[in-house]
Amino acid sequence: MSRDLDELRSWHADWTGLRVAVLGLGVTGFSVADTLTELGASVLVVAEKASKEYSDLVPVIGARLVLAPKGEVPAELADFEPELVVASPGYHPDDPLLVWAGERGIAVWGDVELAWRVRDKVVRADTGAPADWIAVTGTNGKTTTVQLTASMLLAAGHRVAPCGNIGIPVLDAIRDPQGFDVLVVELSSYQLHSTSSMSPYASVVLNVADDHLDWHGSFEAYAAAKARVYTNTRHACVYNKADALTMSMVEEAEVIEGARAIGFGLGVPGMSDFGVVDGILVDRAFLDERRDSALEIATLDELRSRGLGAPHTVADVLAAAALARSYGISVEAVRAALATFTLDRHRIEHIVTAGGVTWVDDSKATNPHAAEASIRAYPSIVWVVGGLLKGVDIDPLVRASVGVPEGAPDGTPPGSRVRAVVVIGVERDEVLASIRRHAPELPVFEVDHDETGDVMSRAVALAAAAAEPGDVVLLAPAAASMDQFDDYADRGDRFAQAVRRHVGGTDGDDSHANPPAVRPE
Numbered sequence: 001m002s003r004d005l006d007e008l009r010s011w012h013a014d015w016t017g018l019r020v021a022v023l024g025l026g027v028t029g030f031s032v033a034d035t036l037t038e039l040g041a042s043v044l045v046v047a048e049k050a051s052k053e054y055s056d057l058v059p060v061i062g063a064r065l066v067l068a069p070k071g072e073v074p075a076e077l078a079d080f081e082p083e084l085v086v087a088s089p090g091y092h093p094d095d096p097l098l099v100w101a102g103e104r105g106i107a108v109w110g111d112v113e114l115a116w117r118v119r120d121k122v123v124r125a126d127t128g129a130p131a132d133w134i135a136v137t138g139t140n141g142k143t144t145t146v147q148l149t150a151s152m153l154l155a156a157g158h159r160v161a162p163c164g165n166i167g168i169p170v171l172d173a174i175r176d177p178q179g180f181d182v183l184v185v186e187l188s189s190y191q192l193h194s195t196s197s198m199s200p201y202a203s204v205v206l207n208v209a210d211d212h213l214d215w216h217g218s219f220e221a222y223a224a225a226k227a228r229v230y231t232n233t234r235h236a237c238v239y240n241k242a243d244a245l246t247m248s249m250v251e252e253a254e255v256i257e258g259a260r261a262i263g264f265g266l267g268v269p270g271m272s273d274f275g276v277v278d279g280i281l282v283d284r285a286f287l288d289e290r291r292d293s294a295l296e297i298a299t300l301d302e303l304r305s306r307g308l309g310a311p312h313t314v315a316d317v318l319a320a321a322a323l324a325r326s327y328g329i330s331v332e333a334v335r336a337a338l339a340t341f342t343l344d345r346h347r348i349e350h351i352v353t354a355g356g357v358t359w360v361d362d363s364k365a366t367n368p369h370a371a372e373a374s375i376r377a378y379p380s381i382v383w384v385v386g387g388l389l390k391g392v393d394i395d396p397l398v399r400a401s402v403g404v405p406e407g408a409p410d411g412t413p414p415g416s417r418v419r420a421v422v423v424i425g426v427e428r429d430e431v432l433a434s435i436r437r438h439a440p441e442l443p444v445f446e447v448d449h450d451e452t453g454d455v456m457s458r459a460v461a462l463a464a465a466a467a468e469p470g471d472v473v474l475l476a477p478a479a480a481s482m483d484q485f486d487d488y489a490d491r492g493d494r495f496a497q498a499v500r501r502h503v504g505g506t507d508g509d510d511s512h513a514n515p516p517a518v519r520p521e
Helices: 027-039 050-063 077-082 096-103 111-117 143-153 170-174 189-193 219-230 244-252 300-305 309-327 331-340 368-375 393-404 429-438 454-465 488-503
Strands: 017-022 042-047 063-066 084-087 108-109 134-138 160-164 184-185 203-207 234-242 262-263 273-277 280-284 296-301 349-354 357-361 380-387 420-423 444-446 473-476
Touching: 017 027, 017 077, 017 096, 027 042, 027 050, 027 111, 027 170, 042 077, 050 063, 063 077, 077 244, 084 096, 096 108, 108 111, 111 170, 111 189, 134 143, 134 219, 143 160, 143 184, 143 309, 143 331, 160 170, 189 219, 203 219, 203 309, 219 244, 234 244, 234 309, 244 262, 262 309, 273 309, 280 300, 280 309, 296 300, 296 309, 296 331, 300 309, 300 331, 309 331, 309 368, 349 488, 357 488, 368 380, 368 393, 380 454, 393 420, 393 429, 420 429, 420 454, 429 444, 444 454, 454 473, 454 488, 473 488
Parallel strands: 017 042, 017 084, 042 063, 084 108, 134 184, 134 203, 160 184, 203 234, 234 262, 262 273, 357 473, 380 420, 380 473, 420 444
Antiparallel strands: 273 280, 280 296, 349 357
């Protein structure tokens, strides 16, 4: 007889003997299996592959492991008769294992749903309550906003953990024996798809654009997953005034009574908004006199001096400030955090300036929305683009970046920011066809896909030949990296290495290179 899962809403509930199938054995999958065995559940891990480290640890924590080819439902899983399936984010909704579970009426959770239910393992000494959650999602800017928010909370003296899709599983954070006051949780659309119980203190959807359509099946399904972050928010729903969809998400969300809608944007703010006035970032939401005054957060010049001046990064700063201020953090603490914060690696990271040409690594721009924001940050660009497109149409990005803007009068010349393009990656045909369609005169260089060749050395050589003094050679691929690299970090590292080889080391002005991001201990 299956257990009533509605009763399992606390670490202290009776999880003993609950039969749970955990799908996947990466960082997230192992954290799920480890948590469930600690709770006393009976755990069977099913994975296509697993590292030796995790394979060896599974029996140590008291679980079992079955390796099965992708798409196959192993006999061991059927014999196990799970009462619950917890799937790692990489499993698509149409994966045969999830279809199998659905046909049998077996509930499917993700790690975030489990974490929310058992978040009371460690409680705060001052309140006796679990750590509050501040939830962050969006197509782009999630990690930067999470790190910024966590830094602001840390500056105010809170014990805080940035976690979730940022790389630290949320289950590891909620099981930390010392506990936290606040968790700032980065949530992907995958994680939100299978989350239903969460009730965060504050939440934000930074922006929404085409991404991961191969996983969700449609933009509508992707956006609906993102919108879940606002459900049951208790105090502040932060939204992007430049993205009407995020506003409608807040308007349609079922929130806890009293939760406020807080907008952020690069223009002059209205009441209850964060924005920019005469080059100054201001808070017009969390002060008594907000009808006719505002609180100064920072100046654009100050942000530029910290490498935070690109428009999309300024938007992230405003969103993070709104989240932190909603939690009662002082403006002074927000300012203190911004005075020391630096962007993480591979996010508009300056590599070197040599011969008048600046080389920038934005390998983290893994979708068109992120790449467009990066392109808009520079006036004259040689653009390195391409990879795995994840089912996303790259044509709007190409049209906006190198073609004639949609709706422009006849005779309008193509955009002038991008002077040349170097195309890499396996899925090059769509990129090349789009450029031919929108800017047939634009110089385009193609790096043939060759698994044995040095893709980035060839790309850098081609970009250098096309670049002129005053140009920025920008790696903003608008695509995933796994066709030719381990991940976006590997792609960025190889680009930087190739650049430094090409210019003869790090000679030149690299004084603005980004050190590692400040992370709370």
